[in-house]
Amino acid sequence: MSTPSDHAAEAGQRTADRRAELAGALARVRQDIAEACAAVGRDPAEVRLLAVTKTFPATDVALLTDLGLTDFAENRDQEAGPKAAELARLRPGARVRWHMVGRLQRNKARSVLHWADQVQSVDSVRLVEALARAVAAAREAGRRHAPLEVFVQASIDGDPSRGGCPLPELPELASAVVRHSEQLTLRGVMAVAPREARPSDAFAELAEAFDRLRHYHPEATELSAGMSGDFADAIAHGSTCVRVGTALLGGRRLASP
Numbered sequence: 001m002s003t004p005s006d007h008a009a010e011a012g013q014r015t016a017d018r019r020a021e022l023a024g025a026l027a028r029v030r031q032d033i034a035e036a037c038a039a040v041g042r043d044p045a046e047v048r049l050l051a052v053t054k055t056f057p058a059t060d061v062a063l064l065t066d067l068g069l070t071d072f073a074e075n076r077d078q079e080a081g082p083k084a085a086e087l088a089r090l091r092p093g094a095r096v097r098w099h100m101v102g103r104l105q106r107n108k109a110r111s112v113l114h115w116a117d118q119v120q121s122v123d124s125v126r127l128v129e130a131l132a133r134a135v136a137a138a139r140e141a142g143r144r145h146a147p148l149e150v151f152v153q154a155s156i157d158g159d160p161s162r163g164g165c166p167l168p169e170l171p172e173l174a175s176a177v178v179r180h181s182e183q184l185t186l187r188g189v190m191a192v193a194p195r196e197a198r199p200s201d202a203f204a205e206l207a208e209a210f211d212r213l214r215h216y217h218p219e220a221t222e223l224s225a226g227m228s229g230d231f232a233d234a235i236a237h238g239s240t241c242v243r244v245g246t247a248l249l250g251g252r253r254l255a256s257p
């Protein structure tokens with residue numbers, strides 16, 4: 001018969017195994033980022049690593065904070081809010097930043113402010129307006145002080161099904177953010193490579209659009225591009241922020257929209 005202390009020992013072993021697994025994966029991802037940077041003469045310090053923790057539990061996020069990661073990304077408000085709250089209970093002292101990278105409904109603009117330090121998936125003028133109103137309301141209520149950092153999300157192939165704003169409309173979207181600069185700070189551009197295209201072609205096109213945008217908005221210094229399968233290509237084309245899920249945490253069992 002197994003006793004409570006057997007169960008505790010098993011749980012402790014599972015945690016130790018998972019920590020070792022995450023440590024190994026993190027070392028490999030860091031090494032791959034370093035190699036991708038070296039191949040194009042970039043300094044790895046220019047490339048931030050966002051761990052995309054969607055579908056994985058807060059206990060994994062806690063282990064990743066122990067391993068020195070500070071930036072975590074989620075794609076669903078309903079999942080991320082409780083997870084961020086649980087992490088705060090598991091690691092009360094940890095300084096972490098949460099990033100929203102998934103499609104955001106306008107009626108979730110208020111809710112996302114409860115957990116997200118940055119929203120990278122801003123893809124319409126109406127969403128800009130909803131977020132600006134939500135930030136203004138939170139400040140009036142004394143719940144926050146600073147503006148919200150946002151990225152405009154570009155759709156490289158113009159296919160709206162995966163979110164993002166078509167490249168020709170990106171300047172207008174960025175201007176909408178800047179019109180609300182009391183509430184929103186434009187940090188950069190985010191994109192997901194289209195499934196059909198070669199990542200290096202897609203990221204080359206994105207890099208051009210990013211350069212054009214920065215001509216008008218030099219404050220938009222960040223390019224968030226590259227996931228587990230294509231971050232080396234994204235780094236070659238100037239990415240300053242890679243969003244890595246599978247390569248760090250393993251395959252996702254649950255479907256994630």
Ligand SMILES: *Cc1c(COP(=O)(O)O)cnc(C)c1O
Pocket residue numbers: 052054075101102192226227228229243244245246247
């Ligand atoms: C899930 C997700 C990622 C991470 O994808 P992986 O292939 O698991 O690394 C990156 N960016 C966005 C917007 C995502 O939704």
